[in-house]
Amino acid sequence: MTDLLLSFMPSPLITTVVLLVIAIFLFIQNKIRMDMIALMVMLAFCLTGILSVQEVLTGFSDPNVLLVALLFVVGEGLVRTGVAYQVSEWLMKVANNSETKVLILLMLAVTGLGSFMSSTGVVAIFIPVVLVICQQMNISAKRLMMPLSVAGLISGMMTLIATAPNLVVNAELVRTQAGRFSFFSFTPIGLGVLVLGIVYMLAVRGWLSSSKENATETTYRHSINDLIESYHLHQRIKRFVVKTGSPFIGKTVEELHLRSNYGLNILAIERWKRFRPVFLAASLGKTEIREKDILMIDVSNPELDLNELCRLLVLEQAPIRSQNFNEQAKSIGMAEITPIPDAGAIGKSAVELHFRSRYGLNVIGIKRQGELLQGNLVETPLESGDLLLVVGDWKLIQQLREKTKSFFILRYPSEIDKAVPARSQAWHAIFSVATMVVLMVTGIVPNVLAALIACLMLGKFRCIDARSAYGSIQWPSLILIIGMMPFSIALQKTGGVNIVVDFMIHTVGTMGKHWILISLFVLCAVVGLFISNTATAILMAPIAITMAQQLGLSPLPFAMTVAIASSAAFITPISSPVNTMVLGPGEYRFSDFVKIGAPFTILVMLLTVFVVPILFPF
Structure with a gap:
């Protein structure tokens, strides 16, 4: 069969298929960034002559690419004004202590917000909320993290x-x-899948964790004292008093080279001013050490002789207690963060990321699959699902949201959660988003212009500024979309789409229209195991539409099936960034996603192939 297909495939098509296989292989390996793979694909199509430069760069002029970018900005406006957090606070208030009610309201809130902003951003917002709820209700985080990603x-x-x-x-x-499709063409199907999802998750949550005795082990507590115990900071964090005659006096932290010379990292400096202590944690590199300063230091070298160190550097070791952190809590705090999948942090260490100089925070603990890592943490390459404990100025912890798209805060105090830079503009943000929705629904202007109008309104109302707007755009995602578009063009130009369509028509074309939709859904689900849902849609949409046209049927039900199947990435933790994000906090195994996701994918497929033809007749 393979030889027969190859014999009918022209040379440009064979090259295109080879490039597709190589791209999928690189995606599976996950050693090269997905956006870099997309750029390599674009270059390969140019060099092989399969596509012209104009065809390869078509995505840069596509209005839908600009629309995706604008929607990132709209989502950032909802976060900066506190609208997203108000929803999460409402959830905690209304849910009370009913796990069933929590699960239902959680899925409703996440689905509602995710209808108008990035699902990745919504899940990032709700992860700490879910962890707090699990702590308050004394249940395992496994029981709610999977419903969150679904x-x-x-x-x-x-x-x-x-x-x-x-x-x-x-x-x-x-x-x-x-x-x-119109703005709400997807809604009836989405609502049906949502109801199905809620019922399904209520029924199978026991498969993940049925024991409340393990709740304290699988949930994350947000107090400083608990973090100290969880990360064994008593064993590593030490306090030293700078005594008269110390060579530290008069030198800046940078000049001391403590990390390279002794494996020490100054986290904070306690200095007395006007009969009260002042705690310094931000931008310590240029801070000059003074006599009687109390240095809070992370000792990453367990073999270091602290008594000899104190004698050599004229320091005096002081005991560290939880109170020491509590006394500094107004200016110095801790937070747990985790790297975002497909971002630039995976595979790099804190040193390579210049984490301290870039964000003003120190990494003092790393957990991987529930195990606390030892050794020189700042030089440890990060993996997806790692939990990082950072310490520093609360303002810098809060600014971490705006400074990076490589990490998101997993646990932070409630006052940080409530501190949004444009809270007073919340109603303006709601009005701006409502205006966008109305314009899209009525079709007065194209969707991209409606989103642009909303972004300009958010800027006019000071819901966002230029820096936060540009910083909110997930450029790797846009490049991935643009870079995968040439595959769609090449497959059509070289006749690949027609070959696949002819093969599917001869295989399932005589079995009935519903079987054709099932075959499309299954094919999307299989392809989606290896590449992103966006890339899946780019590859499968032309196949589905061409098949419908050759059969003399309406393309709408075929296209809708591809769209729904592309989003049904429930089966593995790597099928979607949303799944990967809950992998660490929920302490899931790969098999947990297969066990929960595979049956649900089948249910969604059955719902889709029977409901879609009713809404969009053949």
Whole structure:
């Protein structure tokens, strides 16, 4: 069969298929950033002559790519004004102590917010909320983290702008003049999947964790004292008093080279001014050490003789207690963060990321799969799902949200959660988003202009500024979309789409229309195990639309099936960043996602293939 297919494949098509296989292999390996793979694909198509430069760069002029970028900005406006956090606080208040009510409200809230902003951002917001709820209710985080990720994926099935695959499929419909989807075309199907998801998660949550005795081990507490105990900081964090005659006096922290010489890292300096202690934690590199300063130091070298060190450097060791952290809590704090999948932090150490100089925070603990790592932590390459404990100025911890898209804060105090830079503009943000939705629903202006109007309104109302707007855009995601678009063009140009369509028509075309939809859904689900849902939609949309046209049927039900199947990435933790994000906090295994996700994917497929033809007749 393979030889027969190859014999009918022209040389450019064979090259295209080889490039596709190589790209999928690189995606699976996960050693090269996905956006870099996409750029390599674009270069390969140019060098092989399969596509012209104009065809390869088509994605940069695609209105839907700009629309995705603008929607990142809209989502940032909801975060900066506190709208997203108000929803999470409402959830905690209304849910009370009913786990069933918590699960239902959680999935409703996440799906509702995710209909208008990035599902990755929504899940990042709700992870710490879920952890706090689990602590208060004394239940395992496993019981709620999986419903959180499932709701994040379902949110992509709710509206046209909810996720990139929807926009990609709609753009292909418009390009081929096969029709278009309206803003709420997805909503009836999404609501059906949401109801199905809620019932399913209520039924199977016991598969993940049925024991409340393990709750204290699988949930994360947010107090400083608990973090000290959890990360064994009593064994590593030490306090030293700078005595008269110490060579430290008069030198800046940078000049001491403590990390390279002794394996020491100054976390904070306690200095008395006007009969009260002042705690310094931000930008310590240029801070000059004075006599009687109390240095809080992370000792990463367990073999270091502290008594000999004190004698040599004229220091006096002082005991460290939880109170020492509590006394500094107004200016110095801790937070747990985790690297975002497919971001630049994976595979790099804190030193390589210049973490301290860039963010003003120190990494003092790393947990990997529940185990506390030892040794020189700042030189340890980070992996997806790692939990990092950072210490520093509260303001810098709060600013971490704005300074990086490589990490998100997993646990932080409630006052940090409430501290949003544009809280007073919340109603303006709601008005701006509502205006965008109305413009999209009515079709007065194209969707991209509606989103642009909303972004300009958010800027006018001071819900966002230029820095936060540009910083909110997930450039790797945009490059991935742009870089994978040439595959769609190449497969059509070289006849690959027609070959796949002919093969599927001869295989399942005579079995009935519903079987064709099932085959499309299964194919999307299988491809989605290896590449992103956006790339899946880019590859499958032209196949589905061409198949419908050759069969003389409406392309809409075929395109909708591809869009829903692309978002149904429930089976593995690497199928979607949303799944990967809950992997560490929920302490899941790979098999947990397969066990929960595979049956649910089948249920979603059955719902889709029977409901879609009713809403979009053949």
